Each structure stands twice: as C-alpha cells, then as structure tokens.
Amino acid sequence: MKARVIRNEDLVRVPWKNGGGTTAEVAAFPEGSSLETFGWxxxxxxxASDGPFSVFPGIDRTLIVIEGHGIELDVEGIAYPLDGASPKLSFSGDDMTMGRLLSGPIRDLNVMTRRGQFRHRTRFVEAGVALLADETCIAFLVALDGPFDVTLDSTVHSLQVLDILVLEGMHDLILLSGTGRAILVEIAPDASS
Structure with missing residues (x-):
C-alpha cells in the first residue's frame, strides 16, 4: 500500500474568480487535469461570502463543512442547511446551487467524481478499525478535530487537524487511533458504465 501525508499548511489556496473564497486542490485524477477533464x-x-456554485455537468458532488458554523445550500430551489448536526450533502453538479453562510466564513471538503467513470462515498470515522470497500482504488482520510494516527503495516502516520492521508493500493482494514473524528473518502471505478 502506498501512503502519503499532505499537510494542511502545504495546500496552495487559489482565489475564486468572483472573490467569494479560495480553493485548495488536494488531488485530482488524472494528475494535471483541468476542471473540465478530471475523473475525480x-x-x-x-x-467567505454568499453566492452561486459553479455548475459541473456530469459530476456527482459531496460537500462537507469542516470548519465554521455552516452554510445553507439551495439546490434547484430546495434548501439544505449544513451545520454541526448535519454537515454533509451529496448532490448533482448539474443542479443550479446557491450557498448562503449561516454565521460567518466556513471551510468545506469537496469530493467530485465524473459520472460513468468514478463514484465516491464519504463517512465520518473515529478511533478503531475502518473497513474499506473492495472496489476502492484510492482513499483520503482527513483529520477533523485533534491528532489522529493511522497505522498501516506497522508504520504510524500522524495527522494534525485538516491534514490528509492519501491511500493507494488498498488493504481492507486500516487502524485508526486518536480522540477526534476524521472523514474517510473512498473513490472507486463506476461499475455502472
């Protein structure tokens, strides 16, 4: 299994064209792909401000609030408040989506997969053992609150808040320890295509 840690402070944040925020790409496939050509x-x-989301035709999206008080997403006229109680929403990139901050700026994690090529699932995990799906081709573990250790083949990878562990060439089980929570993102080929 290949594993590498991406430190939160090493992410390069790029301003949006509309000035409403910044984005830091964690990873994309194929490497070097544009917003029009990525598979995931x-x-x-x-x-930092309310406004429309970019439309991504043919893309399935999941947005998870990881810092801040939340955002309300209006997806095709239906409002979904994302906050501490319910911080996650999966929706189609085809849909017209507006965001309205609930109380100040937020930071979110975005996962996008191109329909017919890849699919994804996200879940919150705590200390213990996480079972990865057999078809997972790459996974990301994002530490949310407090230090988080991941043990793989007797090597311990220590994560601080918002550090990311990238896992390729999967084992079924990964051992997690720490006092906080993390988000586990699994990406797999889309078998329906």
Missing part, C-alpha cells in the same frame, strides 16, 4: 477531484474551499 478532492479539494478544500474557504467560503
């Missing part, structure tokens, strides 16, 4: 993409965004 994982990024973090700092949202």
């Amino acid at each position: 993409r994982v990024s973090m965004a700092d949202v």
